Amino acid sequence: xxxxxxxxxxxxxxxxxxxxxxxxxxxxxxxxxxxxxxxxxxxxxxxxxxxxxxxxxxxxxxxxxxxxxxxxxxxxxxxxxxxxxxxxxxxxxxxxxxxxxxxxxxxxxxxxxxxxxxxxxxxxxxxxxxxxxxxxxxxxxxxxxxxxxxxxxxxxxxxxxxxxxxxx
Numbered sequence: 706x707x708x709x710x711x712x713x714x715x716x717x718x719x720x721x722x723x724x725x726x727x728x729x730x731x732x733x734x735x736x737x738x739x740x741x742x743x744x745x746x747x748x749x750x751x752x753x754x755x756x757x758x759x760x761x762x763x764x765x766x767x768x769x770x771x772x773x774x775x776x777x778x779x780x781x782x783x784x785x786x787x788x789x790x791x792x793x794x795x796x797x798x799x800x801x802x803x804x805x806x807x808x809x810x811x812x813x814x815x816x817x818x819x820x821x822x823x824x825x826x827x828x829x830x831x832x833x834x835x836x837x838x839x840x841x842x843x844x845x846x847x848x849x850x851x852x853x854x855x856x857x858x859x860x861x862x863x864x865x866x867x868x869x870x871x872x873x
Contacts, residue, residue, distance in 0.1 A: 717768075718766075718768040720768070722767065725767055725768070725771035728771060728775055729771060729774050729775045729778060731775075732753060732775035732776070732778040732779060733778040733781070733782055735749060735750075735779075736750075736778050736779045736781065736782035736783040737782045737783070739779075739782075739783040739786060739787075740782055740783035740785065740786050742786075747787075747790060747794055747812055748797055748800060750779050750783070750787060750812070751797070751800045751811070751812055751816075752800065753772075753775055753776050753779060754776045754779070754816075754820055755800070755802065755803045755806075756772055756803070757769075757772040757773045757775065757776035758773065758776060758803075758805075758819075758820050758823040758824070758827075759802055759803025759804070759805050759806040759819070759823075760803040760804055760805060761804065761805060762832075765832045765833060770833060770834060770837045773827060773833070773837055773840075773841065774837060774840055776820075776844075777824070777840045777841065777843070777844040780824075780844040780847050780848055781843075781844065781847065784847055784848065784851050785851055787812065787817075788817065788848075788851045788852065788855055789855070790812055791812055791813055791814045791816075791817055792811075792812075792813050792814060794811060794812050795811070796809070796810050796811035797810070797811060802816070805819075805823075806819050817848065817852070818852075820848070821845050821848040821849060821852075824841045824842070824844045824845035824848065825841075825842075825845045827841035828841040828842035828845055
């Protein structure tokens with residue numbers, strides 16, 4: 706775990722395409738580690754989303770698109786565990802919401818829905834590159850599918866519990 710932390714790649718607006726690519730790959734790797742249960746990186750996830758989707762895009766450039774693409778990696782590779790963890794994790798005081806998100810901090814269903822809406826908006830945004838818009842559309846669709854599947858299975862589990870209790 707300590708070794709992985711030492712390899713963490715930080716990102717700055719003056720970095721070039723090579724560094725941006727490494728940072729996106731780092732987000733994908735970190736998301737896979739989280740999904741596999743090898744690390745508890747919910748704080749890292751939330752920080753990534755905060756910087757990418759909870760702040761106004763002051764200017765669209767490689768840096769901002771890199772942040773957006775990096776956050777999409779978390780949905781692609783660990784969306785399921787993130788969704789199952791909504792409202793079940795402690796609210797970290799340092800994970801205050803960005804300026805566009807006015808809900809509660811931490812990892813919540815409300816925040817998930819906000820992130821999904823932002824990905825939808827980014828997908829329709831004609832300022833972003835076509836590739837980034839497609840990545841955002843894919844992330845928004847996956848978020849909706851994860852939520853629908855989980856909500857449906859939760860509802861089915863509730864119906865089964867009620868039916869079992871009624872039969873006794």
